[in-house]
Amino acid sequence: MKRWMIFSVLVLIAAAAASTEGRDMKNFKNPGKEELKKKLTPIQYEVTQEEGTERPFGNEYWNEKHEGIYVDIVSGEPLFSSKDKYDSKTGWPSFTRPLVKENVVEREDRKLLFSVRTEVRSHHANSHLGHVFDDGPAPTGLRYCMNSAALRFIPKENLAKEGYAEFESLFRTATAASGAKTAKAIFAGGCFWCMEPPFDALEGKGVLNTLAGYTGGRTPNPTYEEGSGGGTGHLESIEITYDPAKISYADLLAVFWRNIDPLDDAGQFCDKGGQYMSAIFYLDGEQKKQAEKSAEGITSKIKEKGKLSTSILPAATFYPAEEYHQDYYLKNPVRYKYYRYACGRDRRLKAVWEGVTDRSR
Numbered sequence: 001m002k003r004w005m006i007f008s009v010l011v012l013i014a015a016a017a018a019s020t021e022g023r024d025m026k027n028f029k030n031p032g033k034e035e036l037k038k039k040l041t042p043i044q045y046e047v048t049q050e051e052g053t054e055r056p057f058g059n060e061y062w063n064e065k066h067e068g069i070y071v072d073i074v075s076g077e078p079l080f081s082s083k084d085k086y087d088s089k090t091g092w093p094s095f096t097r098p099l100v101k102e103n104v105v106e107r108e109d110r111k112l113l114f115s116v117r118t119e120v121r122s123h124h125a126n127s128h129l130g131h132v133f134d135d136g137p138a139p140t141g142l143r144y145c146m147n148s149a150a151l152r153f154i155p156k157e158n159l160a161k162e163g164y165a166e167f168e169s170l171f172r173t174a175t176a177a178s179g180a181k182t183a184k185a186i187f188a189g190g191c192f193w194c195m196e197p198p199f200d201a202l203e204g205k206g207v208l209n210t211l212a213g214y215t216g217g218r219t220p221n222p223t224y225e226e227g228s229g230g231g232t233g234h235l236e237s238i239e240i241t242y243d244p245a246k247i248s249y250a251d252l253l254a255v256f257w258r259n260i261d262p263l264d265d266a267g268q269f270c271d272k273g274g275q276y277m278s279a280i281f282y283l284d285g286e287q288k289k290q291a292e293k294s295a296e297g298i299t300s301k302i303k304e305k306g307k308l309s310t311s312i313l314p315a316a317t318f319y320p321a322e323e324y325h326q327d328y329y330l331k332n333p334v335r336y337k338y339y340r341y342a343c344g345r346d347r348r349l350k351a352v353w354e355g356v357t358d359r360s361r
Contacts, residue, residue: 040073041149044150047128051119054092054147055091057331061093061148061153062091064153067155067156068081068156068158070093070151070152071154074122074127074150075122076152078099079104080098081099083170093146093151094144096142096143096144098144105123105126120132127150130145156171181243185242186238186318189238189259189260190345191276193340196238198259199238206251207240211318213236213237213320214232215237215239215319216234216313218232220319224321230274232275236276237318261352263309264278265307265309270345281315295312302353
């Protein structure tokens with residue numbers, strides 16, 4: 001049974017379409033409002049030129065998790081790095097500090113009654129970016145709360161091509177330093193909207209990140225429309241990045257089992273078809289061993305008897321889903337709760353797992 005199709009706000013990035021190859025890194029400027037009205041989308045113009053504010057959670061970069069830098073949508077001057085980005089739970093992209101301090105200007109903002117804020121603007125283009133607050137995490141204690149519409153994201157692999165090669169070393173050094181301090185796990189449990197929350201709840205306990213996506217099939221870079229139709233061979237899945245020094249793979253397996261119906265041989269809950277089957281995708285021999293061991297005792301734990309239908313498979317390429325699917329339960333809480341209720345997920349989980357100790361959901 002296919003879920004209803006959802007629609008996200010189409011974020012146009014007309015200004016980003018202009019080529020930046022061969023950029024003169026010292027030639028950042030504002031081309032003027034008439035030119036900007038032609039190049040920018042309405043929300044980009046409203047934010048940067050009229051000090052507007054975009055909606056939380058409905059903007060382009062609040063949940064962007066890839067590595068790279070953020071530049072001014074008007075001038076291209078480098079402003080922030082993904083290395084300083086964090087989830088402030090506000091629905092806007094937030095950073096602990098600027099990438100290039102000289103490109104960020106702060107000034108007093110008294111537009112709100114009985115409140116004085118600190119506005120943040122770009123130095124060369126004088127674009128309104130957002131505000132900075134003193135409630136951020138270490139090491140700075142600051143929260144640069146920015147509007148996505150004022151920014152353009154450049155992935156680390158495109159830095160040299162777009163004229164920002166000087167920042168490449170930042171990501172090479174960070175990648176090498178992280179080394180083996182993190183590990184990944186890939187699980188399929190039906191609707192990936194519903195599989196992110198139980199693992200996101202372990203943030204601070206070892207889970208560092210979750211991504212909704214597709215894996216196990218034959219179609220490269222599948223779209224949601226292709227995957228939900230069942231023609232790609234991919235399963236809706238989640239990829240979990242975790243710190244093995246804080247949480248074990250066995251712990252993740254325990255959470256996985258208690259959030260699926262391991263006896264369903266047609267899909268999961270109201271979603272039927274191969275794309276919604278449950279599976280554990282192991283990345284090495286140790287994960288395979290632990291997955292098989294955990295599966296052995298599942299049918300003896302649950303009160304309802306039947307054949308275990310969860311597959312244990314070697315990991316294949318994991319393709320992240322479209323941005324509007326990431327953390328869907330946070331972006332669209334009402335729709336998510338209705339879908340989960342209408343699908344009967346919690347009722348079925350209770351029927352399968354009620355009475356089993358160490359239950360997580």
